[in-house]
Amino acid sequence: MHLLLVGPPGAGKGTQAKRLAKKYSIPHVATGDIFREAIKNETPLGKKAKEYIDQGKLVPDEVTVGMVEERLSRDDCQKGIILDGFPRSVDQANALSDILQDLELALDAVVNIDVGDEEVINRLSGRRVCSECGASFHVEFNPPQDAGVCDECGGELYQRDDDNPETIKERLVVYSEQTSPLIEYYQERDLLLVIDGETTPEQVFERIEKELDALE
């Protein structure tokens, strides 16, 4: 199962990707998580990416595409992958198509989690992320059992720097200008599954499962 998850920031891609990765026992590759790990470790990649992430802009393709290519080339991606947060532009989608072709892999589906702006802003404003495993929680919609502590691994939860009102606004502009054309792009290629994302995480997951089961 080789899948992409697309949708605006805060749609619930990470939340669903973690469940799908568990269900299919395949890697969850999230470009945002890779960047945040690099920032935490103060690597050259992290320093470069931080300049853009803090402004809500896309990290340049020279940095991002090579990083994804390296990750997808590893053996664990042969049997499947959940790619979350990449591609984020038509250029990246074309680059991905070349990478997959070189690796003799093909996409099975592109899941578009459809959520409106107002809901996205509410989700991003209350998001808390695990500093260890990247799991997402929400202070109101999906609170952890113990405040500030990850249910999955016990790691400390924090609020992302880019989940502030000003950067959220810019990320939504970037989504609408650069990322949303992917919906048409994958529809034309007959890969798109549209899922209503404005229900509970469990319901969203069930709908994705149903759509994927129908493919097989």
Ligand code: ADP
């Ligand atoms: P979100 O939760 O908003 O979907 P991500 O964790 O996927 O956010 O991404 C956070 C930030 O990392 C983005 O705003 C962008 O700056 C950078 N980023 C993530 N993926 C990509 C990508 N494919 N291309 C360029 N920049 C990216």
Ligand code: ADP
């Ligand atoms: P993305 O990876 O698309 O940026 P996340 O998975 O991090 O999105 O989810 C964004 C925020 O919304 C998190 O706080 C998460 O707990 C919450 N969330 C995810 N799915 C739902 C849902 N179906 N209903 C309400 N809140 C959700």
Ligand code: ZN
């Ligand atoms: Zn955790």
